[in-house]
Amino acid sequence: MMPQQQPSGMPFQRYTPFPRVDLPDRTWPSATITQAPRWLSTDLRDGNQALIEPMDPERKREMFDLLVTMGYKEIEVGFPAASQTDFDFVRSLIDGEAIPDDVQISVLTQAREDLIERTVQSLVGAKRATVHLYNATAPQFRRVVFEVDRDACKAIAVEGTRHVMKFAEQYLADTEYFGYEYSPEIFIDTELDFALEVCEAVMDVWQPGPGREIILNLPATVERATPNVYADQIEWMSRNLSRREHVCLSVHPHNDRGAAVAAAELAVMGGADRVEGCLFGHGERTGNVDLITLGMNLFSQGVDPMIDFSDIDAIRSTVEHCTQLPVAPRHPYGGELVYTAFSGSHQDAINKGLRSLEEEAEAAGTPVNEYPWQVPYLPIDPKDVGRTYEAVIRVNSQSGKGGVSHILNRDHALDLPRRLQIEFSRAVQEFTDAEGGEFSAERLWEIFTQIYLTDGPLGVMAHRSSTNGSEGSYTVSADVRFEGEIREVTGNGNGPISAFVDALGEIGVKVRVLDYVEHAMSEGGDARAAAYVEAEVEGRTVWGVGIHANITTASFRAVCSAVNHAATIAANR
Ligand SMILES: CC(=O)SCCNC(=O)CCNC(=O)[C@H](O)C(C)(C)COP(=O)(O)OP(=O)(O)OC[C@H]1O[C@@H](n2cnc3c(N)ncnc32)[C@H](O)[C@@H]1OP(=O)(O)O
Numbered sequence: 001m002m003p004q005q006q007p008s009g010m011p012f013q014r015y016t017p018f019p020r021v022d023l024p025d026r027t028w029p030s031a032t033i034t035q036a037p038r039w040l041s042t043d044l045r046d047g048n049q050a051l052i053e054p055m056d057p058e059r060k061r062e063m064f065d066l067l068v069t070m071g072y073k074e075i076e077v078g079f080p081a082a083s084q085t086d087f088d089f090v091r092s093l094i095d096g097e098a099i100p101d102d103v104q105i106s107v108l109t110q111a112r113e114d115l116i117e118r119t120v121q122s123l124v125g126a127k128r129a130t131v132h133l134y135n136a137t138a139p140q141f142r143r144v145v146f147e148v149d150r151d152a153c154k155a156i157a158v159e160g161t162r163h164v165m166k167f168a169e170q171y172l173a174d175t176e177y178f179g180y181e182y183s184p185e186i187f188i189d190t191e192l193d194f195a196l197e198v199c200e201a202v203m204d205v206w207q208p209g210p211g212r213e214i215i216l217n218l219p220a221t222v223e224r225a226t227p228n229v230y231a232d233q234i235e236w237m238s239r240n241l242s243r244r245e246h247v248c249l250s251v252h253p254h255n256d257r258g259a260a261v262a263a264a265e266l267a268v269m270g271g272a273d274r275v276e277g278c279l280f281g282h283g284e285r286t287g288n289v290d291l292i293t294l295g296m297n298l299f300s301q302g303v304d305p306m307i308d309f310s311d312i313d314a315i316r317s318t319v320e321h322c323t324q325l326p327v328a329p330r331h332p333y334g335g336e337l338v339y340t341a342f343s344g345s346h347q348d349a350i351n352k353g354l355r356s357l358e359e360e361a362e363a364a365g366t367p368v369n370e371y372p373w374q375v376p377y378l379p380i381d382p383k384d385v386g387r388t389y390e391a392v393i394r395v396n397s398q399s400g401k402g403g404v405s406h407i408l409n410r411d412h413a414l415d416l417p418r419r420l421q422i423e424f425s426r427a428v429q430e431f432t433d434a435e436g437g438e439f440s441a442e443r444l445w446e447i448f449t450q451i452y453l454t455d456g457p458l459g460v461m462a463h464r465s466s467t468n469g470s471e472g473s474y475t476v477s478a479d480v481r482f483e484g485e486i487r488e489v490t491g492n493g494n495g496p497i498s499a500f501v502d503a504l505g506e507i508g509v510k511v512r513v514l515d516y517v518e519h520a521m522s523e524g525g526d527a528r529a530a531a532y533v534e535a536e537v538e539g540r541t542v543w544g545v546g547i548h549a550n551i552t553t554a555s556f557r558a559v560c561s562a563v564n565h566a567a568t569i570a571a572n573r
């Protein structure tokens with residue numbers, strides 16, 4: 001019988017399940033995302049307000065420039081009424097002409113007249129700008145935080161909108177495109193009919209129409225439900241809002257349950273046009289939805305994210321510098337370890353996948369970087385985000401032959417035969433078990449060299465071959481070094497290797513060659529060759545390796561390497 005799980009003793013009874021939305025004819029489950037939504041980065045606002053150390057002006061500017069370079073066209077740059085620093089930063093962007101003409105900045109404010117005026121003042125001189133107004137609409141906030149009923153709550157939003165319009169008229173006459181965004185904060189916990197009522201009342205004031213959209217942003221301020229519930233809420237709003245064609249329906253998921261990415265994706269399937277989030281999911285508590293994961297998820301489905309992630313490491317290091325917070329090594333798409341496999345079966349499959357991709361691309365006459373990506377365990381080509389394959393396979397005690405041989409192939413152009421791969425990876429396993437931790441490519445090569453390429457008791461110094469062309473007529477004379485002495489030996493066979501093996505019999509070395517493989521290590525006349533010999537020596541089956549510009553020398557070396565290898569094993573038993 002399987003072991004029985006036991007009650008945890010945790011006070012789960014204090015929590016209640018989130019109510020479902022009554023939407024039996026929901027359509028989002030069958031929807032497919034075929035184009036990128038509009039993105040808004042709130043790194044400089046929601047992201048910044050949640051930092052241990054908020055960004056200083058230099059860091060804010062670096063973040064802003066990064067966002068612009070990546071292609072974000074809507075950027076929330078702060079909460080100017082919060083502090084002089086926030087106000088000054090907005091001014092510095094406008095006065096410093098740092099905002100490209102095709103970028104719409106936005107600023108957030110509470111629905112309080114004095115704060116709205118100050119907020120609008122921060123935008124004077126901006127070519128394009130949006131004021132984003134919010135007030136919490138959920139029952140708990142109405143009751144506990146604002147002590148208002150539904151009507152008074154709605155009035156805060158309506159009055160706030162009027163103030164925004166009044167001050168925009170007063171201060172922003174020169175602004176070419178003035179946008180307005182309204183968020184019923186805590187939308188996720190707000191009764192849907194009331195969220196709709198407030199949004200409709202706000203629209204009645206703003207009067208959206210052709211060329212005058214309104215952004216209605218419906219935040220999961222604290223993520224409290226499974227993503228399907230959020231999708232239902234968004235689809236319900238999308239269906240029931242009037243003037244829908246003039247509404248940009250926006251979502252703003254947070255990640256309290258760790259499902260913000262799923263919530264955003266399902267919300268887009270439910271009708272959302274726009275997503276607000278932060279790079280690498282910075283933001284309040286567990287963060288805003290991660291714009292990098294969302295964008296790259298689209299990319300990996302063949303949809304253009306409309307954002308450039310091609311240098312993910314530069315993006316990560318800039319974000320780390322600006323936020324002073326590290327990105328986790330396993331963070332989707334950008335973490336240091338996300339394109340790395342340590343475990344044997346993964347390495348094996350990746351190794352085979354990369355080879356087969358190259359072969360298929362070559363057969364199709366397509367450059368490999370344009371060929372449809374299909375490699376096991378790697379959802380995208382690391383090169384597409386500026387990573388190299390070097391880090392893909394790393395070796396530790398969980399690794400197998402695939403990874404080990406991939407590294408030898410990648411760094412040293414050696415294409416080990418399968419049984420040699422098995423033999424060498426067992427040897428590596430002994431070292432990793434003994435030494436622990438990760439093995440660098442350099443350490444791997446050191447071990448390979450030590451086992452197969454280091455001088456041992458037997459070595460070949462020079463050799464001469466002759467043949468009369470008929471079968472079995474090969475003669476080899478070789479100067480060999482054996483146990484410190486140089487000896488000339490001669491032997492016959494049906495090819496150079498069998499003749500050399502025959503010659504070794506003169507000094508009492510008995511070898512039976514079981515398998516032989518060779519390959520050029522690069523193209524061109526001066527290329528070196530690698531030879532691999534599987535041999536039975538003193539009743540033991542071992543591999544030897546030889547590398548030389550002359551293929552015959554490489555093969556004789558491989559025979560000597562096998563003899564030396566067997567001697568080392570015998571000495572260590
Ligand atoms: C979900 C979000 O992330 S929303 C954005 C949150 N970000 C921030 O708050 C950062 C910037 N904020 C600040 O610097 C300050 O809160 C300020 C400058 C805006 C306001 O400061 P204060 O005037 O001291 O108010 P305080 O911070 O205590 O805010 C609470 C007051 O604002 C009211 N309030 C809160 N949100 C809103 C709103 N959206 N609209 C209108 N009033 C609001 C509260 O009811 C409370 O009023 P009370 O003092 O009459 O009870």
Ligand SMILES: CC(C)C(=O)C(=O)O
Pocket residue numbers: 046108134183185186217219220221222252254
């Ligand atoms: C102001 C709103 C959009 C917000 O940040 C939230 O609800 O999380």
